[in-house]
Amino acid sequence: EVQLVESGGGLVQSGRSLRLSCTASGFTFNNYAMYWVRQAPGKGLEWVSGISWNSGNIGYADSVKGRFTISRDNTKNSLYLQMNSLRAEDTALYYCAKDRGPYGSGLDHWGQGTLVTVSS
Amino acid sequence: DIQLTQSPSFLSASVGDRVTITCRASQGIRTYLAWYQQKPGKAPKFLIYDASTLQSGVPSRFSGSGSGTEFTLTISSLQPEDFATYYCQQLNSYSYTFGQGTKLEIK
Numbered sequence: 695e696v697q698l699v700e701s702g703g704g705l706v707q708s709g710r711s712l713r714l715s716c717t718a719s720g721f722t723f724n725n726y727a728m729y730w731v732r733q734a735p736g737k738g739l740e741w742v743s744g745i746s747w748n749s750g751n752i753g754y755a756d757s758v759k760g761r762f763t764i765s766r767d768n769t770k771n772s773l774y775l776q777m778n779s780l781r782a783e784d785t786a787l788y789y790c791a792k793d794r795g796p797y798g799s800g801l802d803h804w805g806q807g808t809l810v811t812v813s814s
Numbered sequence: 815d816i817q818l819t820q821s822p823s824f825l826s827a828s829v830g831d832r833v834t835i836t837c838r839a840s841q842g843i844r845t846y847l848a849w850y851q852q853k854p855g856k857a858p859k860f861l862i863y864d865a866s867t868l869q870s871g872v873p874s875r876f877s878g879s880g881s882g883t884e885f886t887l888t889i890s891s892l893q894p895e896d897f898a899t900y901y902c903q904q905l906n907s908y909s910y911t912f913g914q915g916t917k918l919e920i921k
Binding site for chain 2: 729731738739740741744751753754755756789794798799800801802803804805806807
């Protein structure tokens with residue numbers, strides 16, 4: 695069974711940093727692209743960042759470009775999101791999600807999310 | 815970035831109805847489109863990829879179509895468990911944007 699477990703969320707002051715982690719199990723992690731998607735309270739889904747199976751293809755939403763960095767460690771079956779210069783508008787539930795393939799073809803499994811609250 | 819616009823944003827329907835949700839892309843994305851269903855307090859569920867391919871385990875009353883800039887998600891006969899919010903997502907090029915969502919409510 696595929697499992698994605700996010701951690702690292704919490705309450706942080708504006709301008710500070712936070713690092714999210716996602717631990718994967720139940721599939722061959724290094725065969726699949728991975729993503730971070732967020733959802734602000736009461737709002738829709740926002741794609742944040744993605745990374746291909748071998749870290750060769752990485753992308754960011756304009757809203758986080760230059761502040762957030764995605765990475766993965768295939769030896770630890772883990773995905774990360776380093777979030778710097780946090781703003782109030784980054785407050786959201788952050789989901790880790792798995793692609794159905796090595797590059798973008800659809801997010802077939804999602805974690806339950808970790809909540810990030812940025813206080814101003 | 816490619817923008818996706820879903821219509822309608824809200825839809826009221828009854829059990830047994832056939833409903834269609836439209837997703838329009840600001841530029842051509844071939845068939846690199848996925849659909850998701852989300853219920854309150856839950857993570858999204860993957861329904862359709864490549865615009866029209868049903869994910870394993872998804873009921874056949876769901877179907878998708880389209881290519882280029884216009885896509886549709888159709889539910890042929892609404893069931894009580896289908897009342898939820900639906901999102902489209904383009905995977906043609908980073909960033910892999912989502913539509914704003916369509917909330918499907920019980921009439």
